[in-house]
Amino acid sequence: MSVLTEIVAGVRADLRERMGEVSPEVLRRRAESREAWMTPEAVGAALRCADGVRLIAEVKRVSPARGLLAAIDRPGALAAEYAAGGAAAISVLTEPRHFGGSLDDLRAVRAAVDIPLLRKDFVVHPYQLAEAAVAGADLVLLIVAALSWPELEMLVRQAGEYGLAVLVETHTEEEVDRALAAGARIIGVNARDLASLRVDRDVYAGLAARIPGDVVTVAESGVRGPADVRAYAQAGADAVLVGSALVTDARPADAVAAMLAAGRREGLT
Numbered sequence: 001m002s003v004l005t006e007i008v009a010g011v012r013a014d015l016r017e018r019m020g021e022v023s024p025e026v027l028r029r030r031a032e033s034r035e036a037w038m039t040p041e042a043v044g045a046a047l048r049c050a051d052g053v054r055l056i057a058e059v060k061r062v063s064p065a066r067g068l069l070a071a072i073d074r075p076g077a078l079a080a081e082y083a084a085g086g087a088a089a090i091s092v093l094t095e096p097r098h099f100g101g102s103l104d105d106l107r108a109v110r111a112a113v114d115i116p117l118l119r120k121d122f123v124v125h126p127y128q129l130a131e132a133a134v135a136g137a138d139l140v141l142l143i144v145a146a147l148s149w150p151e152l153e154m155l156v157r158q159a160g161e162y163g164l165a166v167l168v169e170t171h172t173e174e175e176v177d178r179a180l181a182a183g184a185r186i187i188g189v190n191a192r193d194l195a196s197l198r199v200d201r202d203v204y205a206g207l208a209a210r211i212p213g214d215v216v217t218v219a220e221s222g223v224r225g226p227a228d229v230r231a232y233a234q235a236g237a238d239a240v241l242v243g244s245a246l247v248t249d250a251r252p253a254d255a256v257a258a259m260l261a262a263g264r265r266e267g268l269t
């Protein structure tokens with residue numbers, strides 16, 4: 001069984017439990033009546049800037065690839081540091097079994113920052129979209145490799161109905177084509193192969209030409225420091241998503257600022 005398949009099996013089991021606690025109908029009504037912080041269009045605009053690459057900073061305790069990264073007792077305080085360093089958005093890994101995250105983390109971060117907030121999880125069911133909306137997310141991750149075509153199409157549509165933007169994650173040409181066919185306006189290219197966990201930072205450059213210019217692109221995973229951000233900016237990424245390198249840095253605000261400085265377009269050759 002691949003790592004992704006194992007993670008999704010756990011996600012489905014946890015989901016069944018939560019659906020027994022709060023019914024899908026009740027949660028759907030809560031999601032539909034929430035006050036959205038920002039429109040999906042505004043989220044996309046926040047992730048693109050002519051001056052340089054934007055940064056989505058992640059709250060991530062554990063990595064299946066690397067094990068425990070950081071304890072993160074106060075996710076809201078960490079997110080506030082990221083925002084002070086200039087992050088355009090915060091990503092919160094809410095999956096508990098393999099990443100040590102929770103929806104409480106998402107709520108704590110929502111209370112601490114007013115920039116776009118991504119629920120990063122393995123979304124396979126509209127219930128998780130409703131949870132994200134109710135907990136204050138503006139954006140949700142959909143991983144093409146984890147979804148059938150009908151699931152992907154349905155989840156993109158349902159997210160729009162809740163006023164959520166979607167970051168559709170890809171790793172191959174075929175996945176980019178499926179993301180575009182599903183109507184994705186923000187596409188992530190993950191350097192990490194979720195079956196083998198191998199990281200290849202060149203995957204972004206190989207897929208970028210396939211993505212139309214009016215679609216926002218996010219280079220995800222494997223960023224070790226400013227030099228990698230600079231390389232992604234040179235390859236044309238609108239934004240980078242960084243987890244491990246930030247949660248393991250003693251000065252996360254400074255680390256974000258240094259990465260953003262490296263990704264400024266005026267300094268690129």
Ligand SMILES: O=C(O)c1ccccc1NCC(=O)[C@H](O)[C@H](O)COP(=O)(O)O
Nearest residue numbers: 063064065194220221222223242243244
């Ligand atoms: O991080 C992992 O080890 C991992 C393993 C299997 C599936 C997903 C995984 N990570 C989720 C992510 O997408 C990353 O947290 C995110 O892109 C940031 O990556 P990094 O900067 O390399 O921590």
